[in-house]
Structures are given as structure tokens and as C-alpha cells.
Amino acid sequence: MVKPDAPVPLAPPTEKTASGETALKRPSLPHFYSAQRNIPPLPFNPMPGLPLFDLGGNKFLYDDTAVDYFSLFAESFSSSESEGGMSAMSSMAPCNPCSTNGGGGGGGSFYSGPPAYSYASTSLWVKITSTNATNFLLDVNNTVPGTVYGVGLKSSVNADPFNTWTLAQVFSATSTNKQFDGTASQAARFFNAVNLDAYTGPSISIVSPMAGATVSNDIPLQIRVTDILPLTGVKVFVGAVQVAVLQSNQNGIVTVPTARFPNGSHQIWVLASNEGVPVDTDGDSVLDDYSPFQSAANVTVNFTNEVAMQNYSPLWSKSGSLTLQYKTTSTQDYTFEVFKTNGVLLHTASGQSVNGSISRTWNFTDLSNGAVNERSYVFSLTHSPPSGGSAAAAPPRKLLITNFVDNGVSVGKYVVSYGTWPSSYLNNLLADMNANVSSTINWAAYFNEDIIGSNREDYNAVRADFTSDPFPIRRATQTNDLTALTNALKNQFTGSWLFDGHSSGSGMIPGDDDYLDVRLTTKQLATLLGNGYGFIGGVYQLTYGTRLFSTMLTGCSAAGVFSEFPDATGTPPGVDQATDGQIKKSAFVGFSTISYTGATKMNWIIRIHFEWLDGEDYDTEITTAVWRANLAYPSVQGWGPTVFGFGFLGYNANESR
Amino acid sequence: MKRKIILGALIGAVIVGVYLLWQKPAVRPTAPASPEVSASAKPLPTEESRSGRTKNRLDDTLAGAQDAEFTSKVFPKFREFVATLNRLGVSPFEREVSASECSKIRIIHTPNGIICPFVIGDGWTADYMRSGTFEGITHFGQRGPDNPFRAISRADMDTLKRLSEQAVPISQEESWKIANRVSDALQIEQAFFEKPQMHEEAMFEYRLGLQTIRYRAKGSDPLNQMNYTRSFTLKATSPTTAVLVRYSNLEAR
Numbered sequence: 001m002v003k004p005d006a007p008v009p010l011a012p013p014t015e016k017t018a019s020g021e022t023a024l025k026r027p028s029l030p031h032f033y034s035a036q037r038n039i040p041p042l043p044f045n046p047m048p049g050l051p052l053f054d055l056g057g058n059k060f061l062y063d064d065t066a067v068d069y070f071s072l073f074a075e076s077f078s079s080s081e082s083e084g085g086m087s088a089m090s091s092m093a094p095c096n097p098c099s100t101n102g103g104g105g106g107g108g109s110f111y112s113g114p115p116a117y118s119y120a121s122t123s124l125w126v127k128i129t130s131t132n133a134t135n136f137l138l139d140v141n142n143t144v145p146g147t148v149y150g151v152g153l154k155s156s157v158n159a160d161p162f163n164t165w166t167l168a169q170v171f172s173a174t175s176t177n178k179q180f181d182g183t184a185s186q187a188a189r190f191f192n193a194v195n196l197d198a199y200t201g202p203s204i205s206i207v208s209p210m211a212g213a214t215v216s217n218d219i220p221l222q223i224r225v226t227d228i229l230p231l232t233g234v235k236v237f238v239g240a241v242q243v244a245v246l247q248s249n250q251n252g253i254v255t256v257p258t259a260r261f262p263n264g265s266h267q268i269w270v271l272a273s274n275e276g277v278p279v280d281t282d283g284d285s286v287l288d289d290y291s292p293f294q295s296a297a298n299v300t301v302n303f304t305n306e307v308a309m310q311n312y313s314p315l316w317s318k319s320g321s322l323t324l325q326y327k328t329t330s331t332q333d334y335t336f337e338v339f340k341t342n343g344v345l346l347h348t349a350s351g352q353s354v355n356g357s358i359s360r361t362w363n364f365t366d367l368s369n370g371a372v373n374e375r376s377y378v379f380s381l382t383h384s385p386p387s388g389g390s391a392a393a394a395p396p397r398k399l400l401i402t403n404f405v406d407n408g409v410s411v412g413k414y415v416v417s418y419g420t421w422p423s424s425y426l427n428n429l430l431a432d433m434n435a436n437v438s439s440t441i442n443w444a445a446y447f448n449e450d451i452i453g454s455n456r457e458d459y460n461a462v463r464a465d466f467t468s469d470p471f472p473i474r475r476a477t478q479t480n481d482l483t484a485l486t487n488a489l490k491n492q493f494t495g496s497w498l499f500d501g502h503s504s505g506s507g508m509i510p511g512d513d514d515y516l517d518v519r520l521t522t523k524q525l526a527t528l529l530g531n532g533y534g535f536i537g538g539v540y541q542l543t544y545g546t547r548l549f550s551t552m553l554t555g556c557s558a559a560g561v562f563s564e565f566p567d568a569t570g571t572p573p574g575v576d577q578a579t580d581g582q583i584k585k586s587a588f589v590g591f592s593t594i595s596y597t598g599a600t601k602m603n604w605i606i607r608i609h610f611e612w613l614d615g616e617d618y619d620t621e622i623t624t625a626v627w628r629a630n631l632a633y634p635s636v637q638g639w640g641p642t643v644f645g646f647g648f649l650g651y652n653a654n655e656s657r
Numbered sequence: 658m659k660r661k662i663i664l665g666a667l668i669g670a671v672i673v674g675v676y677l678l679w680q681k682p683a684v685r686p687t688a689p690a691s692p693e694v695s696a697s698a699k700p701l702p703t704e705e706s707r708s709g710r711t712k713n714r715l716d717d718t719l720a721g722a723q724d725a726e727f728t729s730k731v732f733p734k735f736r737e738f739v740a741t742l743n744r745l746g747v748s749p750f751e752r753e754v755s756a757s758e759c760s761k762i763r764i765i766h767t768p769n770g771i772i773c774p775f776v777i778g779d780g781w782t783a784d785y786m787r788s789g790t791f792e793g794i795t796h797f798g799q800r801g802p803d804n805p806f807r808a809i810s811r812a813d814m815d816t817l818k819r820l821s822e823q824a825v826p827i828s829q830e831e832s833w834k835i836a837n838r839v840s841d842a843l844q845i846e847q848a849f850f851e852k853p854q855m856h857e858e859a860m861f862e863y864r865l866g867l868q869t870i871r872y873r874a875k876g877s878d879p880l881n882q883m884n885y886t887r888s889f890t891l892k893a894t895s896p897t898t899a900v901l902v903r904y905s906n907l908e909a910r
């Protein structure tokens with residue numbers, strides 16, 4: 001008698017003989033793939049020798065990649081023949097419990113593939129049945145007619161959240177079971193089924209720390225993410241402040257610097273995004289867009305540190321000086337230091353905490369009192385209990401942070417700042433341009449508040465002519481700011497954007513212009529652009545700050561697949577730079593499929609500059625300029641030239657050009 | 658009102674005079690308001706520009722209005738294009754345009770043909786293209802200070818104000834009637850495109866009486882502007898009539 005919830009080994013596939021007797025089918029050679037089952041929590045582990053993975057939703061998976069089924073089968077088959085067809089399962093270590101808890105598996109049994117269990121579950125589960133050495137049947141069980149399901153596969157299982165399932169099949173169930181023929185391959189060993197109608201996005205679980213835990217200093221945060229679609233990003237926040245970005249191959253572990261936040265209860269948030277599914281946006285049955293999914297999970301823990309920052313921000317605006325404040329739970333000696341990111345010491349000060357507080361102000365000067373103007377600095381506070389006591393001196397601890405400083409002055413209600421340039425002409429030009437842009441944004445928001453997004457009311461009031469006073473943008477809110485900016489800059493009538501894609505600090509405009517780079521993945525950029533853009537891979541770099549609106553078209557391979565820092569293309573010969581006010585137009589142009597540096601691309605870019613930037617004679621549109629360049633250099637067409645958007649800045653400041 | 662009529666008559670006389678003397682095209686929907694953009698404000702192409710070919714720094718060929726290739730290959734196609742617009746009643750030109758009114762003729766050499774942008778009079782520009790599979794006009798539009806797209810892009814309030822004061826409003830319903838005839842005549846195969854989009858060209862409160870129709874290749878990315886391979890803009894001349902003031906064909910290869 002088999003209990004309803006007890007594991008029941010599946011009967012081996014059988015076929016009828018001519019006499020009608022049930023004969024054992026010659027066993028298959030299932031040495032390619034692993035079974036994945038919908039296994040409810042068990043009172044025991046049926047295969048203790050194999051790694052077990054929790055897929056979420058009461059699904060578990062055994063990783064049997066290390067099991068040599070071929071050899072085991074050969075051994076068991078040999079054994080079954082010599083022992084008159086008795087079960088050979090007992091000879092297989094991973095399945096030892098199977099024989100003791102099995103039973104009910106039908107007549108004589110022998111090993112016919114990966115261990116197979118059924119638990120009479122009413123929920124969705126997958127069964128794999130070998131049919132021969134290279135083929136198998138994949139049954140998706142307990143499907144509900146009319147519901148859409150997906151079958152995912154992956155080649156390996158591990159703790160890396162980025163090793164997501166690949167959606168291999170999507171089907172609308174017509175019965176309670178759907179069967180697929182499969183060809184086993186090393187590349188697709190593991191299978192899973194998902195109810196896509198009930199799918200809401202990545203499934204996130206925070207493994208550690210546990211809720212309510214008390215933690216200090218840098219702590220590992222371990223997370224699990226299960227998804228049927230490729231992940232595009234996993235971010236970690238303390239409260240609203242982003243503290244880490246999980247990369248692939250980190251096995252879901254990132255470090256959270258608790259000492260950057262005041263002691264007390266904090267929520268650690270994990271936000272995961274995937275690339276989404278293709279959708280039809282205009283009802284013509286053509287999938288023309290992507291709709292990404294996002295999920296979040298959080299855990300509340302208590303931060304407790306001897307010394308903790310009170311005013312941590314990833315970005316501080318430069319306003320003559322900045323002050324870093326710390327709280328201490330006991331008296332501490334400290335040394336406060338500021339470094340360039342290359343390690344050069346700029347400032348040092350020592351002292352002792354007063355009434356549980358340390359406050360240090362730095363005025364952006366180096367050890368010689370010379371002004372410094374870096375885009376980011378490293379701030380270090382080394383602290384230890386006062387010496388001289390009877391107890392052994394505790395080793396000093398160091399609280400180290402690297403923060404960006406916004407050197408710019410913001411202009412307009414929602415407009416990113418730009419730096420101060422040595423050219424008054426240029427500064428005036430940029431000021432005028434930003435005033436126009438901010439007016440456009442404010443005007444757009446007047447008609448549609450959604451353009452700006454929520455929680456933007458703290459910005460300055462808009463005047464009757466839609467101008468507004470400057471307001472500094474902050475790193476902590478840059479995503480919202482950029483989203484608002486992007487939406488607003490998308491001219492409501494022309495649909496154009498102002499964007500600038502650059503690649504490196506030594507890119508288009510010479511000099512120390514102190515901007516803040518925001519490196520965005522393609523999907524993030526797509527999000528900013530208000531669309532799940534269908535690029536594959538690659539990282540964009542969007543220059544945020546000085547250059548966002550300040551320069552012109554670049555043919556940077558920002559859309560390239562392989563290049564994280566796309567090569568700078570520089571400025572074509574004959575196109576003057578900012579120092580003489582040649583800022584004219586801006587476009588975001590990239591390649592969707594490849595990153596390439598070479599004469600062809602450069603010529604392509606030069607022609608676009610010529611056609612568009614210098615195209616006064618013909619008032620050439622950017623799309624026409626790119627089209628002409630594509631025809632003149634056909635090899636570029638294979639790279640998928642992409643024009644995201646464009647806008648005129650100053651229109652040919654030098655009309656003689 | 659009487660003053661306006663007199664002023665209109667004077668402008669009309671000037672235009673007729675210019676036409677008789679120089680045979681330059683006039684623009685039907687809106688006569689240029691500022692002297693610097695009137696048909697007579699700039700000289701005809703000089704003899705120098707009509708002389709032999711030269712090269713620019715991109716190795717394009719620069720030619721004059723009398724260039725044999727231009728007069729025999731390029732301009733006839735433009736004349737055909739304008740004739741098509743005339744047949745539809747949407748030509749912005751009130752009379753026939755001659756090759757001698759063209760300037761800034763540039764021949765871009767492509768691997769299998771040429772692209773030839775050129776300027777017509779002072780206020781218009783066009784691109785001719787010849788390849789192994791296509792020959793014809795791929796772009797047509799306004800240029801110069803009266804170009805509404807330039808005004809929008811620059812947020813040029815003075816120009817926007819001036820253009821909007823001259824603008825005639827037209828409903829999208831009426832615009833679609835005209836647009837459908839234009840798309841048929843220009844052989845825009847609807848089956849290859851997503852449902853076409855129409856939007857009004859305007860900025861702030863300045864409405865310019867312009868409706869742009871864009872065709873995006875079926876299934877293509879809506880974000881990539883290069884996927885809107887066919888588009889044109891209509892400028893209303895009355896609540897039920899319009900002329901074509903911009904056309905773009907990025908499909909041609």
C-alpha cells in the first residue's frame with residue numbers, strides 16, 4: 001500500500017509482446033539529462049548523495065550531472081540479467097531509498113533512467129521519460145486547460161541567480177497533460193514548467209541574513225533568484241539607497257556595508273529585473289516590443305556598529321565643502337583621510353569623538369591647500385578605542401567609502417547639471433540650452449504629470465513661462481531623475497530626445513570636465529527610454545552631467561555587445577570642439593549588433609558629421625544623414641545602426657561651416 | 658483689411674515679376690514673410706558654380722546646375738516627383754521648377770550608384786538616388802529659416818510664432834484622406850508597415866498646421882528612428898486641402 005504522498009517509482013516503460021504478456025522493455029541509456037520533479041517537502045532525502053536545489057514554489061531539483069548513468073545502467077542490466085530480472089535499484093547508491101520506499105512500481109523493475117518519482121501532487125510538475133539513447137518524452141502534468149504554460153531549460157544548476165531558466169516552449173493547455181518529444185543533449189539537461197498566466201516576475205528569496213538578525217560591518221547578503229527569463233539586473237538597497245549590484249558568477253552573494261548607515265533597524269531590499277517577454281503593442285499580432293518584469297524582496301535587520309555614518313550618500317554636490325558625520329557608541333580615536341581614487345592623499349585630520357559624534361569637513365583642497373576637482377574621492381575613517389587603558393588595544397577599524405561629487409550646477413527643474421567651462425560663450429550657450437530644455441520639460445509636465453513621475457514635488461516652482469530655478473540632481477535619485485528627464489525630453493510632438501552617448505573620459509571634449517558617468521546596461525537604458533529595448537547584451541555608457549547635453553553626435557559603439565566601454569570615436573577632422581562653441585546638435589546613435597573600431601566606422605561617423613552637423617545647406621535630418629552614410633559604407637549596415645533620438649542644440653553656431 | 662489687400666497685391670506683383678524675370682519657383686502655401694528668405698533675396702547660381710566638377714573633403718563630387726549627369730539623370734526624376742505631387746494636388750510649387758534653379762549639387766558615390774542631394778531655389782532640398790534596384794527621389798523637404806522642423810528643434814520662438822500665425826488648421830480626419838492618396842501615389846505598401854502614425858508638428862502653443870505621417874517597418878523596433886522608413890508631412894492650405902512639404906524614403910537601397 002502506498003501512501004498518497006509517498007514517493008512511488010514510476011513503472012518502467014513497457015510494451016506488449018505478441019502473446020499479450022507484459023515484457024520488460026530493453027532499458028534505455030539515459031545518460032544525458034536529469035529529472036526535475038515537483039516534490040513536496042519530504043520527510044527524507046531520497047538521494048542524499050546528490051545536491052538538492054530549491055526552485056521555489058515547492059519545487060526541488062536534484063543535480064545528477066555527476067552520476068554516470070551509463071555505467072550504472074550497464075552494471076544494473078548485467079545484474080538484472082544474471083539475477084533473473086530482479087530489481088537492480090539497490091545497486092545504485094543515489095537510489096538506495098527508492099527500493100525501500102518504492103513498491104508499487106509495477107512488475108519486475110530495473111533501472112531505466114534517472115530516478116523518477118510521483119507524489120500524486122495536484123500542482124504542476126514535469127516528468128522525463130527516456131525513449132532511447134538520445135530521445136525522451138517530457139510530460140508537463142496537472143495543466144489546466146486554457147492556461148498558458150512555459151517550459152524552461154538550463155544546462156547546469158547552481159546558486160548563481162543569473163543562471164536562469166531559458167524559456168524553450170510556450171503552450172496553451174488543452175488538457176491536463178502536455179507531452180513533448182525531446183532530444184537529449186548536454187546543453188539542456190534540466191527542465192522546469194511554469195504557469196505563465198500566474199507568472200509575475202523573478203522569484204527572489206533572501207537566504208541570509210535572517211529577518212531580525214543583528215549585523216555589523218560588512219555583511220554578506222545571499223539571495224536566490226529563480227526565473228524563467230534571463231535576468232538583466234539585481235540591485236541591493238538599504239532603504240532607498242543602492243549599495244550593491246549583483247553580478248553574474250557571484251553565486252548570489254554581495255556585501256552590504258552596514259556601517260554606512262545609522263545603527264538601528266533597516267530594510268535591505270533586493271530588486272531583480274528580467275528582459276521580459278515580447279508583446280504586441282498595437283494589436284496587429286506582430287510582437288514589436290518587450291515588456292520586462294521586476295520583483296522585489298526585503299528583509300529587516302538591525303545594524304549595530306561602533307562607528308556608523310549618519311549622512312551617507314552615493315553623491316554629494318560640491319558647494320565649497322562637504323561634511324561627513326559619524327556616530328560612535330563609545331569614545332573613539334580617529335583619523336579621517338580623503339584620497340583621490342588613485343590613492344593620492346588629499347586631506348588628513350585626527351581627533352577623538354565628542355559626545356558620541358565625529359564630524360569632519362573638507363573643502364576640496366589638497367595637502368598644499370590647492371583646489372582639487374576630481375569626479376570622485378575615497379573617504380576613510382580609521383578608528384579605535386583610546387589607547388592608554390589597561391585593556392589591550394583593539395585593532396583599528398576602517399570605514400571606507402568612495403563617493404562621487406557632483407561638480408555641476410543644475411539648471412532647470414529637472415535638468416542635469418553641467419560644469420563650468422573656461423569659455424563664457426559656451427557657458428552662456430549651455431545655460432540657454434538648459435533653460436530651453438527645462439522649459440520643455442516643465443511644459444510637458446504641465447500637460448501630463450506622469451512624465452515627471454511621483455515624488456517630484458520637492459523641486460522648485462514653475463513660473464508662468466515654464467522656466468524654473470535650478471535644482472541639483474542627486475545620485476540617489478538619478479534613476480528617477482533620468483527617467484523623468486528622458487520622458488520629458490521626448491518631445492511630445494516630434495518624438496525626439498536629447499541624448500549623448502560617450503565612451504570614456506578622454507572622449508569628445510578635451511579637458512578636465514569632471515562629469516559623472518552612469519554606466520547602464522542595455523536594458524536599463526531601454527527602461528530609461530521608456531521601452532523594453534530588444535538589444536542583446538552590452539553596456540551603454542550614458543554621460544550624465546557635464547556632457548549629457550553638451551556635445552554632439554557620436555558614433556560610439558555604445559550599443560555593442562562585447563564592449564563594456566565602447567571605444568571612443570573621437571571627433572572627426574574639421575569638426576571643432578566646445579572651446580570655440582561648435583556645439584550644435586546631439587544624437588544618440590549606436591550599433592545594435594557589434595562593436596567595431598576601424599576606418600569604415602570612422603568614415604561613417606565623419607560622413608554623419610558632415611551630413612548632419614554641417615548639413616546646413618540641406619537641413620539634413622539625422623535619419624537621412626545616417627541613411628546616406630549607410631549607403632556610402634554598406635558594411636556598417638550589418639552592425640545595425642540605431643538612432644535612438646536626436647535634437648538640435650545650438651544650430652550651427654558657426655554658420656560659415 | 659484694405660492695407661492687407663494692398664500689401665498682398667504688392668507681394669503678388671513681386672512674385673509675378675520674379676517669376677517672369679527669373680523663372681524661380683514660388684511656394685504655394687505661405688509666401689516667405691521676411692525679405693531675406695524671399696525668392697528674390699539670393700542670387701541665381703553663379704557661373705562658377707555651373708562650371709566643371711570639383712571635390713569636397715569627403716570625396717563627393719560637387720557639380721553645377723548645368724552638369725550633364727544632373728540635367729539628364731537626376732533632375733528628370735525630381736520633375737517626375739513634383740508632377741506626381743501636382744497630379745494629387747499636393748505640390749508646394751505653383752509652377753514648374755527648372756534645373757537651372759538648382760544649386761549645391763553634391764554627388765555621393767556609393768558602391769552601386771549615387772546619392773545626389775541638391776537645393777531648389779532657396780527654400781527646398783531633395784535627394785536623388787540611383788542604385789541597382791532603385792532610382793528616384795528619396796528625400797524632399799524645406800530648408801533654411803522657414804523650415805518648421807528647424808524652428809521646432811531650436812525652439813526658435815520667433816519663427817514658430819511667425820509660422821503658426823500663417824498656419825491653417827486641419828483635422829487629422831481630413832489629413833488622413835489626403836495622406837492615403839499620397840501614400841498610394843508614392844507606392845507605400847501598407848502591408849509592409851505597422852499601422853501608420855500621424856502626429857501634429859507643433860511646439861508649445863505654436864501649432865503649425867503640419868501633420869506628419871510615419872510608417873514603421875512591420876515588426877521593427879519602434880525606438881530606432883531608422884525603422885520609420887517612409888514618412889511625409891502635409892501642410893494645410895485650407896481645412897480640407899494640403900501640400901506635401903516633406904518626404905523621406907529610407908527604404909531605398
